[in-house]
Amino acid sequence: MPPRPGCDPSPPAAGPPGPAREPAAPAIPRHRFAPPSDPAALGRAWCEHLAPIFQVRLDGAPPRTPPVAMTTYHLGEIIVGEVASPAQRLERSTRMIARQGLDHVLVSFHESGGSRVDTGRRRVAVEGRQGVVLDLSQPVVIDADPGSAATLLIPRRLVSDEVGLVETLHGQVFAYDADPAKQLLHAYLRGLLACGPRLEPHHLPGVSHAASKLCGACFPADAGARAPVDGATHVAIRRFIQSELTSLTLGTEAITQRFGLSRATLYRLFEEEGGVINYIRDRRLMLAMRLLTEAGGARRRVAQVAYAAGFADEKTFSRAFKRRFGLLPREARADTPPRPPGPEKASVLMGWIRSLAA
Template sequence: MTDILCDRFIAPTDPALLAQSWCNHLAPVFEAELAPDADLASPISLTTYHFGEALVGSVTAPAQRLKRSARTIARQGVDHILIQFYTAGQSRVGAARRSVEINASQLVVFDLTQPIVSEAGPVSATTVMLPRKLLGDQIATIESLHGKPLDYRSAPVRNLSYTYLSGLVASAASTEAHQLRYLSSAAADLCAACFQPDANQAPALDRLNKVAICQYIEQELASESLGIDALILRFGLSRATLYRLFEEEDGVASHIRERRLLRAMKLLGAAGGRPRISSVAYATGFSDEKTFSRAFRRRFGFLPSEALAERSLAHRGHDSAPVLLGWMRSLSA
């Protein structure tokens, strides 16, 4: 008998309840709505195994619309990365002002601190959810991959990661408790290796500079003086070079603002005592609470005070939370 915890979607005996039951099961991760033409007679499954520091599983889903809203993010306060390796089907994912198509033999990264919408046909995938901290140095680049497709069948390390994760799912029944931390550590290392820049993507010096700058930005988010001038002084680069390195993020200033607001969302949603909004503002480099609240509302569509209210509501219902949501929170412990 396996020592690993397993959570499975169990279809209700009444077919009329299937759609709502499926959406409820997905609710810890996505707000789901089945497509009008979804084939509910085909197999539907979601199996998740708790490997201690990683949640690994497989999914076969009908056509559906998936959304992770800013309010869901605020309510949960988790800081995880979800990676799906598509084995069949396709979807169109909208995130960070872009929309891309994900196909079989591609993986897609979901940064669970960022909103996203996915219009998916019937799909099958192998999945892994990891706390951001386990990806180590890749924290400097993983945010910009949110919602982006990457081929894995044609990339040896990514294909190795898929093979390992699908192997974990297949062998979970014989896994023992003392093996979990080694298996989840290997999963994290392989996933981190997936996001090393390809040699032909950009000059090596550019890649190294961007990683170093992103890491410095993460360390200095609380500093009001963090900005273009500070980065020019620190790294000896021109404004034009800084903009080129962060062109996909609409420039380095836009990247800094986004990282500050995402950090603020994480702080507002974290477990523990209720933080003061002014403290969160100062901790993320804003000069005052009013400026912070205005920027937060522009980004997420509601005020920081409403984010705190969402968090309080979620934690009041902690004891009755779905198994999957409880596991997600346990990854942060």
């Protein structure tokens, strides 16, 4: 068939090739462990990659080739990840906790391999197809076998109202295939990892909200810990304490008067933390630690931080801080380099974690 008038049947001449287009960056921040070109450096690179969360010591010969992998997604107010790791010892010491100022919860679903977890209060074994909850404001030592896991890092404030006593969950082991709610949380986490590259920023508030609600379904507060007040009152007490941390009048009397409780009842509610006064002091110390380690913390005097966290004087504050974290407040300031020096200050992962308001 002859060509129609005005149509050129020949293909257009090929012009010089243009510059290759870079693939579009994902809408959601993604961070991957990048193995070094030198296999002998793999172990050190892996330890540095995990340094924002754990001090790492590799057991046996350092890994020389993958499988060693970690991919994480920053989903607004939560961070999700999947990891394939070698045999290793992971530790969060009181000194590390003080220097970082993190107040988050880590839920890890072991999909293969196992570990031994020592929180100081409990020693537990975690097997494949089991999970463990870690309160990152408390010390822990983990001896882990080679294996893989899916993880959820979430600020305490997103889950404390849902699960009640977050502190008592530290080191709790669960079999997620045996519990429908925990199985659902694992499936949700796996779905987030699969959909991470395709999520959009407007999805993230709902994603974070759903994660906190699922945590509440998985780890409801122990009914015995709540008695004899109902769950709503129990949550309200904890909210009241958090909102009044800077007040010098916050104490047993203020709480019992506001909520109409006896001192004995109030103590039972916080028995796991050594009583309500001990709980208040710990929350104040965590607030002070965040003030010292956040950006601009170096410009605050120790006395200013003490008063801002609800302590009556600098001496009492410094003594309590040293007992809790093993170092003085001035040693935990944002301008004080960590000892031993590490890469966490410039770490992408640490920047993400700090962006999750605790």
